[in-house]
Amino acid sequence: MSALNSADTQWVSDGIAHLSTLVDSDLPGWSRTGFSEQDAAARDWIHGQMRALGLSVSTDPVGNVIGRLDGQDPNAPDIVIGSHSDTVPGGGRFDGIVGVVGALEVIRMLQRSDVRLRHGLRVVDFSNEEGNPQGVKLVGSRAVAGTLGAQALGATDDEGRTLAELMAAGGRSPEHVASARWDRRDVAAYLELHIEQGPHLEEAGASVGVVTRVCGISTFALEVQGRRDHAGTTPMATRADALCCAADAVLAVQRIGASGTDTVGTVGAVTTSSPLTNTISEDARVTGEFRSPDERQLHELQRALAQTVPELDARHRTRSELMWKTDVPVVMDEALSNLAIAAATNVGHQALRVYSGATHDSVEMSAMMPSAMIFVPSRAGRSHCPEEWTDLVDIGHGVDVLAEAVRLRDQA
Numbered sequence: 001m002s003a004l005n006s007a008d009t010q011w012v013s014d015g016i017a018h019l020s021t022l023v024d025s026d027l028p029g030w031s032r033t034g035f036s037e038q039d040a041a042a043r044d045w046i047h048g049q050m051r052a053l054g055l056s057v058s059t060d061p062v063g064n065v066i067g068r069l070d071g072q073d074p075n076a077p078d079i080v081i082g083s084h085s086d087t088v089p090g091g092g093r094f095d096g097i098v099g100v101v102g103a104l105e106v107i108r109m110l111q112r113s114d115v116r117l118r119h120g121l122r123v124v125d126f127s128n129e130e131g132n133p134q135g136v137k138l139v140g141s142r143a144v145a146g147t148l149g150a151q152a153l154g155a156t157d158d159e160g161r162t163l164a165e166l167m168a169a170g171g172r173s174p175e176h177v178a179s180a181r182w183d184r185r186d187v188a189a190y191l192e193l194h195i196e197q198g199p200h201l202e203e204a205g206a207s208v209g210v211v212t213r214v215c216g217i218s219t220f221a222l223e224v225q226g227r228r229d230h231a232g233t234t235p236m237a238t239r240a241d242a243l244c245c246a247a248d249a250v251l252a253v254q255r256i257g258a259s260g261t262d263t264v265g266t267v268g269a270v271t272t273s274s275p276l277t278n279t280i281s282e283d284a285r286v287t288g289e290f291r292s293p294d295e296r297q298l299h300e301l302q303r304a305l306a307q308t309v310p311e312l313d314a315r316h317r318t319r320s321e322l323m324w325k326t327d328v329p330v331v332m333d334e335a336l337s338n339l340a341i342a343a344a345t346n347v348g349h350q351a352l353r354v355y356s357g358a359t360h361d362s363v364e365m366s367a368m369m370p371s372a373m374i375f376v377p378s379r380a381g382r383s384h385c386p387e388e389w390t391d392l393v394d395i396g397h398g399v400d401v402l403a404e405a406v407r408l409r410d411q412a
């Protein structure tokens, strides 16, 4: 039995509903991309909510909103809870947001229940978890972990604009990124509540999941060089059509992505600098990614694509170059995950252990401190789309588990 009152689902629902009004109406779904005007408005609102709850609050140079509830022992390192309030373009109302509003409700539950923790409790709305046109994900949590370096800040979008420029245009101060870094001696544990974004909890009829590991991601860019020629006069048999090679590469990624256990492969874009119907494409760029729970398997997927590309070049008379960036899978902390499962039991739920094919701020946090994640079901497993949905009753259960996990960790 928990000593805490249950989550106030109406308050959580109102918070999620309010954030769903702070969106870019020029984009589909519920869009609040990192460093946009709407992102700043949402972070200001969360800052205000934290102040109203009596937390000491700051927004750091990269836009992380951080509130802190004092604990009884000033020497005890903080327990950290939170997630992100930014969305993908055309996204939904729950991804990340449930974990931020849920963390605020945990503060309210402690206050309603007159429970004073020994540890300080740090609540975070991480900045730009979803990434940006520059291709950098987990921006806020990387800054906090000290892994947002010059290379990431200098990454460019298709127009040559750097991440640092995007951040500055959004009112943040990338030149002060170093001061966003946390001292790992100040933090004890990270607990993140998130929607599953996949179908497993719903299929199993489970209200709550605890994450075993978070996917590794190998992102690639394939640059294909063909030959520019007249589309009406060049025989089909002698062409070097970069776009045809790219099309074959897209299907190779689909085939390779399906080859392992829990592996996936996705192409995000195919572009060419000469989008003309009367001229054969001399170049094409294919960007995509593979994901896997297993690092060795991730390397297998990379190897399979690397072996396929020369075959495609031979077929299409093209020359291609393949470039990679890999983030390895991360195992969540066993003891803290067991504590989250015990917390679920205490509040009446049997938690299912699940793998996360989406990445999370917990990946960066796990390099600093023991980290664990609590999942709640996604209807039909849909996410990163306007149809994304989690029932309020399940969100409430997730918040109950998060609050109880904080209480158990505080006593550990």
Ligand code: GLV
Pocket (backbone or CB within 6 Å): 129, 130, 137, 357, 358, 359, 360
């Ligand atoms: C973000 O949600 C990701 O998993 O890439």
Ligand code: MN
Pocket (backbone or CB within 6 Å): 084, 095, 096, 129, 194, 360
């Ligand atoms: Mn998310």
Ligand code: MN
Pocket (backbone or CB within 6 Å): 088, 095, 130, 358, 384
């Ligand atoms: Mn997401």
Ligand code: MN
Pocket (backbone or CB within 6 Å): 129, 130, 358, 359, 360
């Ligand atoms: Mn994500």
